[in-house]
Amino acid sequence: xxxxxxxxxxxxxxxxxxxxxxxxxxxxxxxxxxxxxxxxxxxxxxxxxxxxxxxxxxxxxxxxxxxxxxxxxxxxxxxxxxxxxxxxxxxxxxxxxxxxxxxxxxxxxxxxxxxxxxxxxxxxxxxxxxxxxxxxxxxxxxxxxxxxxxxxxxxxxxxxxxxxxxxxxxxxxxxxxxxxxxxxxxxxxxxxxxxxxxxxxxxxxxxxxxxxxxxxxxxxx
Ligand code: DC
Numbered sequence: 001x002x003x004x005x006x007x008x009x010x011x012x013x014x015x016x017x018x019x020x021x022x023x024x025x026x027x028x029x030x031x032x033x034x035x036x037x038x039x040x041x042x043x044x045x046x047x048x049x050x051x052x053x054x055x056x057x058x059x060x061x062x063x064x065x066x067x068x069x070x071x072x073x074x075x076x077x078x079x080x081x082x083x084x085x086x087x088x089x090x091x092x093x094x095x096x097x098x099x100x101x102x103x104x105x106x107x108x109x110x111x112x113x114x115x116x117x118x119x120x121x122x123x124x125x126x127x128x129x130x131x132x133x134x135x136x137x138x139x140x141x142x143x144x145x146x147x148x149x150x151x152x153x154x155x156x157x158x159x160x161x162x163x164x165x166x167x168x169x170x171x172x173x174x175x176x177x178x179x180x181x182x183x184x185x186x187x188x189x190x191x192x193x194x195x196x197x198x199x200x201x202x203x204x205x206x207x208x209x210x211x212x213x214x215x216x217x218x219x220x221x
Contacts, residue, residue: 007123008033008219009139011132014146015192016180017153019203019211020128023146026212028075028126031219035076036119038129038136041112042103043090044070044081055098062107070115096176100183103130109189130184133195142219145194146211148204153177 010027014020021037028035045065048054054061071080078087089095102108109131116136120127127136133143148156154174161168184192194200199218203211 007125008141009120009123009137010126010142010144010215010219011137011140012126012128012144012146013130013133013192013194013198014128015153015184016177017157018146018148019156019208020146022208023203023211023215024126024128025076026208027215027219030212030216031126032124034119034125036072036116036125036127037076037079038112038116038127038132039099040072040076040079040090041070041115042108043095043099044079044086045108045112046095046099046102047081047086047089049098049102050094055102058105058108061102062105062111065108065111072119100180100187104183104187104189106189130192131190133198134193135190138195142215143195143198144215145198145200147200147202150174150177150181152204 008031010024010033012020012024021039024037025035027033045061045068048064048068049061052060052064054064069080069082071083072078073080078085079090080086113131113136116127116132119125120137129136133140133145151174154170154177157177158168158170158173161173181192201211201214
């Protein structure tokens with residue numbers, strides 16, 4: 001997709017369960033863009049920490065992050081850490097529990113942001129996460145902040161977990177989302193917030209297709 005002769009960059013942020021990854025993936029397919037799941041990269045660093053038992057030795061972890069290679073394949077569907085496919089490992093309950101504390105370390109963020117900026121340097125990309133519109137691609141052609149009520153986000157996550165046969169309750173999923181929101185928005189470095197010039201999209205009560213069509217419409221306009 002070209003925008004005024006240049007390859008378009010779409011940056012998208014929003015809280016857990018707002019639909020970012022599903023929406024961004026579909027927009028990428030429709031517009032022929034590269035899809036960048038930035039959260040997957042922080043999850044990969046968490047897997048690295050677990051592999052080397054450096055969850056609490058942050059200095060050592062920073063060294064490992066500087067030396068590691070994180071790569072995507074299949075337009076973001078697969079992620080590799082030092083050439084090994086860790087696509088399943090990044091979604092385990094242990095990673096879910098640890099990732100926010102690893103993602104708040106500024107030196108780790110610096111390395112990962114640099115990597116993301118390299119991936120997006122040529123444009124033709126839709127990237128989603130928590131700081132894509134504010135830190136990683138503040139000059140993106142389109143900046144979108146996706147949100148939904150906490151109850152709706154919990155319901156979506158609960159349905160997803162049920163389909164994966166994960167034994168949990170709606171209440172505990174809602175609690176987990178509230179805790180994650182608190183961590184994501186209150187951390188010192190690159191907290192989740194809407195960029196001033198981001199287009200705000202509330203997905204409560206909207207289908208994925210409605211949100212995708214809205215975004216494609218803005219970009220194609
Ligand atoms: O979107 P996700 O659940 O895969 O994100 C995993 C964690 O990484 C979550 O705690 C937020 C954090 N994250 C971040 O700090 N910055 C990003 N750009 C993306 C995710």
